[in-house]
Amino acid sequence: MFLKKRIRQGFFSLFVAASLLPAWAFAGALGNIDRLENKNVLFVITSHDQLGDSHNKTGYWLEELAAPYEILSEAGANITLASPLGGKPPVDPISLKSAAQSKYTKMFKHDQQAQEALSKTLVLTSVHPEDYDAVFYPGGHGPLYDLADNQDSIRLIEDFAKAKKPVAVLCHSPSVLKNVKDIRGDFLVNGRKITSFSDSEEAGAALARKYYWVPLFLQKLGNGHTYSLAKLPQNQLMEKLHLKGVLPFLTEDMLKESGAHYQRKPNWEAFVVDDVTADGGVILSGQNPQSSSLLAKKLVEILVSK
Ligand SMILES: *[C@@H]1O[C@H](CO)[C@@H](O)[C@H](O)[C@H]1NC(C)=O
Ligand SMILES: *[C@@H]1O[C@H](CO)[C@@H](O)[C@H](O)[C@H]1NC(C)=O
Numbered sequence: 374m375f376l377k378k379r380i381r382q383g384f385f386s387l388f389v390a391a392s393l394l395p396a397w398a399f400a401g402a403l404g405n406i407d408r409l410e411n412k413n414v415l416f417v418i419t420s421h422d423q424l425g426d427s428h429n430k431t432g433y434w435l436e437e438l439a440a441p442y443e444i445l446s447e448a449g450a451n452i453t454l455a456s457p458l459g460g461k462p463p464v465d466p467i468s469l470k471s472a473a474q475s476k477y478t479k480m481f482k483h484d485q486q487a488q489e490a491l492s493k494t495l496v497l498t499s500v501h502p503e504d505y506d507a508v509f510y511p512g513g514h515g516p517l518y519d520l521a522d523n524q525d526s527i528r529l530i531e532d533f534a535k536a537k538k539p540v541a542v543l544c545h546s547p548s549v550l551k552n553v554k555d556i557r558g559d560f561l562v563n564g565r566k567i568t569s570f571s572d573s574e575e576a577g578a579a580l581a582r583k584y585y586w587v588p589l590f591l592q593k594l595g596n597g598h599t600y601s602l603a604k605l606p607q608n609q610l611m612e613k614l615h616l617k618g619v620l621p622f623l624t625e626d627m628l629k630e631s632g633a634h635y636q637r638k639p640n641w642e643a644f645v646v647d648d649v650t651a652d653g654g655v656i657l658s659g660q661n662p663q664s665s666s667l668l669a670k671k672l673v674e675i676l677v678s679k
Contacts, residue, residue: 409450412676415505416442417526417549418456418494419515422463425619429582432463434513436473437543437665438491439481441509444669450676452490453505457519457526459496465513467582468662477666497525502532507676512544512570512662517621521551534561539655539679541672543665544570547658548624551631561656563632566648568660569624571637572610573603579614596640643667647675 418438424431446452456462467473481487502508508529510516520526530553533540542549547569553561570578576599581592602610607626611617629635637660638644644660645667655675659668 408677409445409448409673412450412506413504414445414450414452414672414676415500415502415508416452416454417497417508417510417520417529418454418462419511419513419519420456420458420462421515421519423518424514425518425616425621427619430463430466431514431518432465433468433511433515434465434473434544434662435468435478435481436475436662437468437511437513437546439487440475440477440665441511441541441543441669441672442487443477443480443484444666445509445673446484446487448673450673453495453500454490455495455497455500457497457523459494459499461492462494463515465515468513473662475666497523497529500525500529502529502536505533505538506679507539507541507672508533509541509672510543510546510549512542512546514545514620516546517548517624520546520549521621523549527552530561531555534654534656537653537655539657539672539675541657541659541668542569543659543668544661545624547628548622550656551622551627560631560633562628565633565650565656566636566646567628567633567656567658568636568638568644568646569628569658570661571603571640572607572623572625573599574640574661575616575620575623575625576602576610576614577640579616593641599640645671647671 418433422430422432442452526549530540530549535556547567550562555561577592577595580595602613605613607623611620625635636646641661641663643663645664646658648656657668657672657675659665
């Protein structure tokens with residue numbers, strides 16, 4: 374009797390194992406299993422909340438923090454948030470409007486671990502680059518003001534680049550590369566393929582700021598006008614958009630002036646560029662808020678292969 378029962382149990386376990394095997398193999402093939410368990414990823418968020426002297430608020434763009442946070446943490450990465458001033462960073466209020474929400478902004482709002490980390494970001498000065506495998510900067514206009522010239526941020530990116538660790542930037546955050554040099558003393562972006570929020574999207578955003586409730590598909594009707602505005606020299610464009618003295622510089626123009634091979638898609642289309650140097654250095658960039666999940670998935674791919 375006893376033996377029979379053991380044999381039956383044995384068969385049963387074998388049956389359970391055999392039926393779970395395909396599911397396990399399938400999950401593995403899809404890559405749904407934790408794959409970045411041993412990877413530490415640093416997010417550097419702006420602490421700046423004023424849009425120049427316009428008395429308008431700015432900060433980080435919610436979707437550009439939320440989607441990469443949720444996608445990387447679901448992939449198993451250990452994420453650390455830091456900002457120049459530490460503590461809770463300011464969010465661009467326009468990025469809280471319903472037109473700017475996604476499934477990731479909702480997940481992020483209900484992610485207690487994420488909200489806890491966000492309420493007490495580390496002070497950037499206290500961060501050790503050697504503790505992390507990659508760094509990511511969410512966009513929003515904030516980084517133009519407090520990260521492009523920030524010595525801690527510049528040193529941090531230079532360390533990551535030297536160590537061939539991925540540097541990922543999105544929308545306005547390629548601005549953080551403005552003063553970053555490579556080991557020869559050239560601009561890091563010189564000769565590299567990169568994208569960012571484009572001048573025509575900047576025009577679109579400036580025109581839409583009064584009409585932020587207008588759905589994106591209607592804003593797209595104004596694209597032709599923004600493309601012709603974007604052909605103007607930087608000074609004239611800034612003046613026309615009332616951004617003179619408001620924005621310190623335009624991200625697309627800064628990248629071109631620093632020798633980058635600037636690439637872009639039409640306004641508000643998802644677009645990601647990964648530039649890998651012969652020696653394995655990676656700059657990963659995304660054009661706009663629509664590119665945030667594409668960029669995050671690409672970063673997971675790069676970290677899995679490292
Ligand atoms: C996750 O990151 C934190 C902060 O950098 C670090 O203290 C901790 O050791 C990391 N955990 C793992 C499992 O690497
Ligand atoms: C500031 O906000 C007001 C009202 O929301 C808007 O009309 C104006 O264009 C904004 N200015 C800038 C520089 O964004």
